[in-house]
Amino acid sequence: MKISDFQTKDVINIVDGKKLGQISDLELDLRQGRIDSIVVPAATRFFGMLGGGNEVVIPWRNIVKIGADVVLVRLDDAKPHRAEDNEAANR
Incomplete structure (x- = not known):
């Protein structure tokens, strides 16, 4: 499967049935x-x-x-994270 294949799929939380959006990025463990x-x-x-x-x-x-x-996911607490917070944590 290609990354571009992921980006065309809707992400649905099975806990509440809400559509979260489409995948914009992946975090990899190289x-x-x-x-x-x-x-x-x-x-x-x-x-x-x-x-x-x-x-x-x-x-x-x-x-x-x-x-x-x-893509079906199980998220009990789907809180957004600020991109700046992630960058600060990685420093």
Whole structure:
């Protein structure tokens, strides 16, 4: 499967049935050669124009099923994370 294949799938949280969006990025573990998590832009007002860099990071272990059109995930608490917070934590 290609990364571009992931980006066309809708991400659905099976806990509440909400559509989270589409995958915008992947976090990789280069040492282990695997995907650590998927990144979905958080829902914003005005079609993403006022997003401010918010995103939902979903650990790979929370992916329940990857289907032809959707990725089903289990998230009890789907809080958006600011991109700047992630960068600060990695310093």
